[in-house]
Amino acid sequence: MDDDNYYIVLCKNPTRFEPVSKANNVFFDDANKQVFAVRSGGAMGVVMKGPDERPMAPFRMEDRGDIVSIKFSPDKKILAAQRSTKTVEFLNFQEDFSTDPQEYSQACKGKTTIIRGFVWSSYNEIIFITTGGLEHYQVIPEKRTLKNLKSISLQVNWYVWLAPSSLLLVSSGTLGNTLHPFQFKSPGVITRLPKFEADLPVTPRPQKLTLLDRDVIMATIYDHLYIVVLRHPQSTSFGAEIVLYQLQKEGPARKTDVLRLDMSGRFAINVVDNLIMVHHQASKTSVIFDIRLEGKSDGYVMYHFPVLSPLGIKPFKLLLPSVNMQAGTDKTEYNCELYSANWIVFQPDIVIDAKLGCLWTLQINLNPLVTMIPDKDRLIQFLLNRSDSKPVILNVCAQMLVPGKQASLQHLAKVYDLLNVTYKQHLEMEAQLSAGELTMAGVTAKKVVIEQPDMFTHVFSIFEEYKDIKYKFMVAVLIEYIRSLNQFGIPVQHYLYELIINILVHNNCFYQLHQFLQYHVLSDSKPLACLMLSLETVYPPAHQLALDMLKRIQTANEEIIEVLLSKQQLLPALRFIRSVGNVDGVSSRKFLEAALNTSDNMIFYTVFKFFEQRNQRLRSNPRFQTGEHCEQYVKQFETLFGSDALMPVPSIQ
Amino acid sequence: MSASASETISLLNFFVFNTEYGPREGEEEKKILYYYPPEVDIDTKIKRIGLSEAIVKFSETFSDKPCQSLHTQKARQVFFEPESCFWMIMTVSIPFKEKVKDGQNVTEYREDHVQDSVFESILRQAYKMFKLFNGTFTTILNRANGEVELLKQRLEHFYNKYLLTLKIAQGDILDIFNGIHFLPLDKNTYLRIQCFINSLEATFPFIKYTAFLYNEKLVWSGLEQEDMRIMYKYLTSSLFPTYLEQELHGQGRPPSGFGHFGRFMTGPPDLNDERNMGKLPRVYVNTEEIDEECYLIVYTALSATICLLVNVRSPLNVLLCRKLDAMLGPQMTKLASDIGEQYSRRVASLNSAEPVFKYVYFNHMNLAQQTTVHIDLQKRSGVNIPPDILRLLGDINADLTKGNEDGETIVKTTTDYWVVGKKSDQREFYVVINQRSANLIEINEEVKRLCSTYLNNIFFLD
16 A cells, blocks of 8 residues: 555665764765764774675774765775865775775865865776865875876865766856866866856845755766756745756756756755656655656746655655563564655765664655556656666556556557657667667667567457457557557567457458558568468458468468469469469479369369470470379379370480 | 430339239239339339239249340340349330431441440449438338338339439449449558547447548448448449539538538538538448448548448437537548648659550459549549440450459450450459550550559469
């Protein structure tokens, strides 16, 4: 029941760590997704836990003052810790995670500069972000020194780091809204991207820092990098907005989307499965935005509203060792406070409750959304953009056919078109891959694709389950799907045709079937032709349709001969092989046998003479060769017409 | 009598009788259900019917097949027993010419100008058309508790008008086939039309059957083939021309809504007048049940026409028609203009290579018929070939039909026309080539070439 009501959930198994206390400080490095529990400045031990790795053995550090920030290099060989505003200290780790007793440090440049923070840009490169700019260092652990690679002077208010894309955003200017993106794609190189200004709702007088780091995140959404800026309203009577600036290959970041919140106060932003998730602490609710869903455009910017009205995160119960031993249970359930003041969110999808010692990732549960988004068109669009939505989409499509809940054909048409747009893109990409025009590396995130076998097994199978679906509806649905496939130029699989033919045949709609074939709605194929042949007894024109189809396939001459012979149409069969120039290739025995079966002596005579002539032409001798196994028919011919009727063998000159 | 009148075939009489009625002497009058021309005196009527019945009975002794036609010097009579004991007879005149031979006036009757197959077909059609609008004779009698008078009224009401519209003299091979012209269309457009009809029928479940036509050519029929065949005949030979005539005389209906060209051809003339459903034909179809009575609503937009059949038991009013119009108007307009674009391209490509030959094609399996022998599909503007050549097509058809086997006939006329008739597995193909110098081999090759270009998509043996 609970599952049906909440679509935002916290992951089942949070990473647990020692909660924050007087003796224990907790740090989170969102680049490596590692939590550090630091007891007494490290002297009593440091415990590091990543989300998907075994806890590392605790290690000790000298307590030389409170730690401000602590981060491992990506390969976990070097630990960087900042204890003062001027220096960062380093500690080398061995392969077995034992520490090198000797720490070393690096101070920032300039007397008055202060280190705002540091980030690892590669396994042995680090960037100090100071009030005076960026300092790029290479760490040389074996020498226990750092080498300055490059420095950039820039007034810095704060910075944001997006580790997966090695993107650094630096705030500058009095208002803080001049944003400088830097990218560190290859070691040793800083790429400075064009700066841009985030627009502010109002410029305060006197000017002061207005754009704060807590209101800015960076995220990859649908393969594009965005700088996401929360814009607080001028007064509480207006709702806050989130502005998306898309980083451009050329030129400064461009404002592309605005998300309307209709609420104000404190917000936290996450990005889960390409959805922008906004948590509102005051109301203890969250909303999601999908920038792929249609919004309103003013020609420059798309304005979006939340996909659904605000809703809380699904309640989370934590099993804690029981304090009450008399109760007999060793664990008690603890209802975690959601949207707690102790919560801190990190990108893209992390929530940490430091007091509780819990780290969760946020997830989207798609099933409840099915009933929450009544517009199927919009629902399918939404689901197609999610990562694990295939079973949900198929279920939605199947439910649209169930009696009592049946969707209108217009809606089905729209949904099938949506499915087939992505299906077509997928097929094109596969074709490019196999042609070598595209490499696997060029293929972006795997998209959900609903293909014909999926529809056949999971959606149209509904027709078998519910016997009370009207055949007219079934045919209409299949035709709609076939129309959509054709519209996108996707070849239709044979089993869909078979399904539609079976429905039509079961309901005696032969004339409709005939018309479909006449307009080649059901594409030609040998199996389809054979199916038509099998229908001849119930619908005689099927024979003609089958022969026409075999003729068009062009590679089915053998089958045509078989059909004609089975119908005892000997003369048409002979005329046919002559017209396709295959007289020399066919088996004379097969024809003679069929001719004899007609019990029409004239036919038998004609066929026999036809092949005598062929023998004569091929080998200058009218007799059949032993390999042709025609002795029986020669004997029969002699019995019927006498041996004088045989063509005389030419005498050798 | 003027010379021209004598050269054409005209209807002499047309009557319906039942051999079971009035069996006793003196009661023969009861046999007569309908007689044309009506002004004929009763004795003549009785005599004619008596003679016909006698011929039917007499011929039964020689053959299992019922009597089909009676040839006399001045007239040709065709027989048809559509329902048990109900006979329909039609007699047409044999055209003649007054000639002076050896100083004497001689009347030369051209018996070969009247083809049995054509008039048998016309007679059958006359029955089927009656059945379309009235149901079978038996159904009418059953509904009237055996009251023959009602059947007589129906026959009189229907045939008095129908016989006047018969163009007896224009009968030709197309009447024998009585086929359907299908619109060639690409798969995607066809599927769009399909989906439109499906969605229409799902939105308005009272629509029992639907047929879609463009430029008087059929695209889709939800009716069974035989129902569609006669319905197609009615639409193309009666309803469409009448409607067109009204439009030409400025009496056409304006489009029923803004932004589209849709309008009802049958049904409410004015959607704002809720009391006027207009003239709404009732037809009897046999697709799902026998003699099912349906309203025939015909709606048109540009060159596209859709026929909606609604069972008479379903309530139908102007309000519903207004809802229909709201869906049909815009969608039909869009479909029509899309088809039109494709259609004009196709026509343009066909006209660019004006062929030196004319052909008629017919497929018995789906009733598909094509002709370039006729200037337009409904024979309104005449034919492209001399009348004797047109008759020759009918004769070859009769020959090929008799044998009921695949075959080919090549004829060279004294006027240097080559006429080729081919039949292959239920399909017939007739070609007329006017090529003076050609020989048999060349013509044979030419026809082979034509078959491979025009009939390459089907299994048609040379």
